[in-house]
Amino acid sequence: MRRTSLLLALFLALGAAAQVTFSPAPPVEQVLSFLQGMEISSEVKAVVGPVLGAGLATGRAGTLVALEFLGRLSTLPRPQAEEALLVVHRALERGFIVDGLMNEVLKVLQMGQPWEAVMTTLKVRSNLLLATQQVLLTYKVVGVGPQGPGGPLLEQDRLILEVAWAVGDWILGQPRETLEVYVRSRLLRLRGSVLSPGVVDPLLAGLTPELLAGIASRAYGP
Amino acid sequence: MPWDEVEAWIRKAVDREVRAGAPGLEGLEARVVRRLAHPPRPRSLVVRLREALVVRSPRLVYAFGVGLLLLVAGFAGGRLSALLPRRPAPAGPNTFTIAAPGAKEVVLVGDFSAWQPISLFDHDGDGVWSVTVALPPGRYEYAFVVDGRWVGQDPLAAEYVRTFGEYVSVRYIGGEGQ
Numbered sequence: 001m002r003r004t005s006l007l008l009a010l011f012l013a014l015g016a017a018a019q020v021t022f023s024p025a026p027p028v029e030q031v032l033s034f035l036q037g038m039e040i041s042s043e044v045k046a047v048v049g050p051v052l053g054a055g056l057a058t059g060r061a062g063t064l065v066a067l068e069f070l071g072r073l074s075t076l077p078r079p080q081a082e083e084a085l086l087v088v089h090r091a092l093e094r095g096f097i098v099d100g101l102m103n104e105v106l107k108v109l110q111m112g113q114p115w116e117a118v119m120t121t122l123k124v125r126s127n128l129l130l131a132t133q134q135v136l137l138t139y140k141v142v143g144v145g146p147q148g149p150g151g152p153l154l155e156q157d158r159l160i161l162e163v164a165w166a167v168g169d170w171i172l173g174q175p176r177e178t179l180e181v182y183v184r185s186r187l188l189r190l191r192g193s194v195l196s197p198g199v200v201d202p203l204l205a206g207l208t209p210e211l212l213a214g215i216a217s218r219a220y221g222p
Numbered sequence: 223m224p225w226d227e228v229e230a231w232i233r234k235a236v237d238r239e240v241r242a243g244a245p246g247l248e249g250l251e252a253r254v255v256r257r258l259a260h261p262p263r264p265r266s267l268v269v270r271l272r273e274a275l276v277v278r279s280p281r282l283v284y285a286f287g288v289g290l291l292l293l294v295a296g297f298a299g300g301r302l303s304a305l306l307p308r309r310p311a312p313a314g315p316n317t318f319t320i321a322a323p324g325a326k327e328v329v330l331v332g333d334f335s336a337w338q339p340i341s342l343f344d345h346d347g348d349g350v351w352s353v354t355v356a357l358p359p360g361r362y363e364y365a366f367v368v369d370g371r372w373v374g375q376d377p378l379a380a381e382y383v384r385t386f387g388e389y390v391s392v393r394y395i396g397g398e399g400q
Binding site for chain 2: 021022065106107110172190
């Protein structure tokens with residue numbers, strides 16, 4: 001009996017030790033301090049600093065991903081670092097959640113893709129965020145949000161992000177499904193976890209090929 | 223031995239054989255004529271199947287039957303499961319596993335770690351590498367890197383996303399997963 005208990009305890013201890021738990025997210029100050037220490041122009045720092053600070057404080061940017069993003073940019077040539085940083089800054093300035101944008105840069109770099117690929121995907125995603133917000137406002141799926149980095153984070157902000165991301169994945173990945181099927185399937189999978197039914201159901205009810213074509217054409221059209 | 227004696231023995235042996243088979247030959251001609259006049263009806267498919275299945279060892283029949291059942295069940299299960307959505311993994315500890323026999327280093331990269339590598343381990347040396355990561359509800363993109371090679375298609379993933387010719391796997395944690 002005692003031996004069984006001992007083995008069980010050992011097994012549980014091993015199980016707990018084998019599980020990866022992430023270190024606590026760094027504080028906002030650490031991220032902003034890192035930004036100030038980067039070898040980029042003081043003008044860019046002055047523009048990005050306050051917006052990033054507001055975004056980090058309201059949850060539009062996570063401190064862990066922001067620190068990794070800045071850390072990765074600091075290893076790149078200055079023009080490239082500033083170019084990527086300004087795209088993220090513009091999205092944050094409009095009030096979008098930018099964790100996805102920063103993660104996208106880290107992912108494409110981790111894949112070993114050239115810088116042109118990084119900027120292409122970053123611009124595609126950024127354009128789609130804006131286009132999705134405008135179209136969902138037109139269709140009255142979302143209301144007018146804070147429109148800035150400092151306002152409270154709303155559930156509709158997450159909805160805009162997920163729709164823009166699904167459309168972007170469809171454009172970049174070119175799967176076999178139609179755009180509507182692809183986006184609907186994605187939203188259904190997210191329903192109940194990151195998107196509450198109250199927010200996503202009105203969109204699911206009104207999701208049409210025209211609405212999605214509107215997002216794509218607004219993002220890429222003239 | 224003289225040839226005459228041998229010939230006599232052969233004749234006796236043939237006579238014996240003919241006499242022994244004679245009863246079976248009685249009425250043979252009549253039977254052949256009757257059969258030609260009334261050919262037997264062709265056997266039905268069921269009868270032929272039954273005959274084919276009736277073998278001396280009943281165990282062989284059972285084995286055949288069970289095998290057939292398993293085949294049908296496996297096929298039906300596979301077809302049906304493809305139509306059903308895969309339930310999302312529950313929030314909390316999530317295990318990522320990859321078979322990479324002979325690999326020296328296997329890491330997991332994903333948006334949950336800002337694409338920073340997390341080491342996988344093969345504790346028992348069987349070539350299966352794994353790591354458990356605690357994840358809150360959400361949608362997560364990830365890939366394995368095996369000895370520096372990008373492996374973006376995890377068979378356990380809910381879906382894949384392609385970016386610039388490379389795949390990443392996607393796992394949904396929590397939610398309804400409809």
